[in-house]
Amino acid sequence: MDWLKDHPEVRTIRVAAADLNGVARGKRIPARFASKVFTEGTRFPFSVLNLDIWGEDIEESPLVFESGDCDGLLMPTERGFMPMPWLEAPTALLPIWMFHMDGRPYDGDPRQVLARVLDRYTALGLTPVVATELEFFLIDDSGKTLRVPPSPRSGKRRTGGETLSLRALDAFDSYFTKLYEACEEMDIPADTAISEAGPGQFEINMMHSSDALKAADDAWLFKMLVKGLARSHGFAASFMAKPYDLWPGNGMHVHFSILDRDGNNIFNDGSEKGSDALRHAVAGCLAALPGSTLIFAPHENSFDRLVPNAHAPTGIGWAYENRTAALRIPASGPAARRIEHRVAGGDVNPYLMLAAVLGAALVGLEDKMIPDEPLTGNAYAQSLPQLPATWNLAIETFATCPLVQRIFPKELVANYLMTKRQEIHYMAELSDEEQTELYLDTV
Numbered sequence: 001m002d003w004l005k006d007h008p009e010v011r012t013i014r015v016a017a018a019d020l021n022g023v024a025r026g027k028r029i030p031a032r033f034a035s036k037v038f039t040e041g042t043r044f045p046f047s048v049l050n051l052d053i054w055g056e057d058i059e060e061s062p063l064v065f066e067s068g069d070c071d072g073l074l075m076p077t078e079r080g081f082m083p084m085p086w087l088e089a090p091t092a093l094l095p096i097w098m099f100h101m102d103g104r105p106y107d108g109d110p111r112q113v114l115a116r117v118l119d120r121y122t123a124l125g126l127t128p129v130v131a132t133e134l135e136f137f138l139i140d141d142s143g144k145t146l147r148v149p150p151s152p153r154s155g156k157r158r159t160g161g162e163t164l165s166l167r168a169l170d171a172f173d174s175y176f177t178k179l180y181e182a183c184e185e186m187d188i189p190a191d192t193a194i195s196e197a198g199p200g201q202f203e204i205n206m207m208h209s210s211d212a213l214k215a216a217d218d219a220w221l222f223k224m225l226v227k228g229l230a231r232s233h234g235f236a237a238s239f240m241a242k243p244y245d246l247w248p249g250n251g252m253h254v255h256f257s258i259l260d261r262d263g264n265n266i267f268n269d270g271s272e273k274g275s276d277a278l279r280h281a282v283a284g285c286l287a288a289l290p291g292s293t294l295i296f297a298p299h300e301n302s303f304d305r306l307v308p309n310a311h312a313p314t315g316i317g318w319a320y321e322n323r324t325a326a327l328r329i330p331a332s333g334p335a336a337r338r339i340e341h342r343v344a345g346g347d348v349n350p351y352l353m354l355a356a357v358l359g360a361a362l363v364g365l366e367d368k369m370i371p372d373e374p375l376t377g378n379a380y381a382q383s384l385p386q387l388p389a390t391w392n393l394a395i396e397t398f399a400t401c402p403l404v405q406r407i408f409p410k411e412l413v414a415n416y417l418m419t420k421r422q423e424i425h426y427m428a429e430l431s432d433e434e435q436t437e438l439y440l441d442t443v
Contacts, residue, residue, distance in 0.1 A: 284364020
């Protein structure tokens with residue numbers, strides 16, 4: 001509550017939790033009643049974290065009529081208050097997460113699911129260190145056709161991709177200046193920004209963090225900020241996996257290493273190849289890829305990104321310093337030895353994505369799994385096992401994968417499957433234009 005005392009200009013707050021699709025669900029509360037959220041929490045139905053991409057109830061879910069649509073208890077996370085710089089009126093956001101009324105974590109809450117995976121690491125004396133890389137497009141969606149917005153500086157539109165172009169960054173300098181200022185206010189550790197291969201496409205990397213739960217918070221809040229701030233500048237920003245047919249899509253890569261109790265990186269054995277623990281973690285991630293593809297590609301549009309020769313992996317393999325592989329071991333000093341997981345699209349729920357990646361790595365460590373030999377050359381040109389190529393196949397593979405059952409609680413698996421099966425049913429009724437309009441702002 002000290003934050004609100006230091007910001008008397010804030011008259012309203014938003015309390016919000018992430019649903020299964022990563023959409024913020026919550027309430028608006030007058031600031032003078034904010035203390036009640038800390039002492040008593042707030043309530044909304046368990047089913048609210050299990051809505052489909054349209055925000056509709058899941059028709060077959062027992063959380064709705066079968067249980068009387070009963071409430072869960074939502075309490076503030078460790079994050080506390082932060083500003084919402086994309087709104088005109090001074091407003092604070094208070095992230096919350098869901099519990100049962102008796103205080104037990106709710107297994108259908110994505111943030112609780114990641115916390116559960118991290119508790120397993122803690123029990124083994126291990127700490128993941130993670131960093132996300134988030135790609136997004138700035139888009140003028142005011143007409144029938146999506147296109148890059150005109151530069152606020154020149155008024156001109158950039159029609160092609162300009163990888164690592166300072167000119168492309170400078171064209172939207174006022175937006176990025178505000179974005180970095182807002183990240184500082186919200187304690188989001190945004191680091192390097194670059195222009196990417198698509199028109200109006202950019203990537204911002206987060207600093208590595210030994211608090212994976214905060215790293216997921218940062219990614220979730222960053223997506224909210226990027227989209228909200230863009231609208232206040234007169235255009236859209238989207239993490240949609242593939243808004244343009246002819247250009248590469250948006251990814252959300254994650255780099256991770258694991259520290260032992262003494263703070264040593266267990267992937268480092270002093271060699272360029274890394275330790276046995278690194279290979280065990282790689283093997284776990286590879287083994288879980290077919291089943292967890294639905295986490296990394298959660299929407300129909302996600303699979304437009306996962307095609308050969310489009311800078312997104314399609315085969316299940318790993319390699320040293322090779323961006324065509326699903327898992328890349330970047331060149332680094334031994335102490336910074338890490339794995340880059342390159343499958344997830346920008347449209348993912350960051351909590352579920354990190355739970356899937358870190359959970360799979362933990363399974364590999366626990367079972368001392370051994371991967372195939374690292375590949376060399378172009379992974380697209382090699383005969384590798386393939387990721388599920390369609391949304392429907394990804395759903396069914398998720399449903400039957402034994403490693404998914406080891407990573408995620410039963411309630412989460414059941415809820416997620418019901419959600420995706422409902423979405424795939426109703427998505428068939430939409431045109432391509434209607435799908436784009438839906439995904440552009442929601443994911």
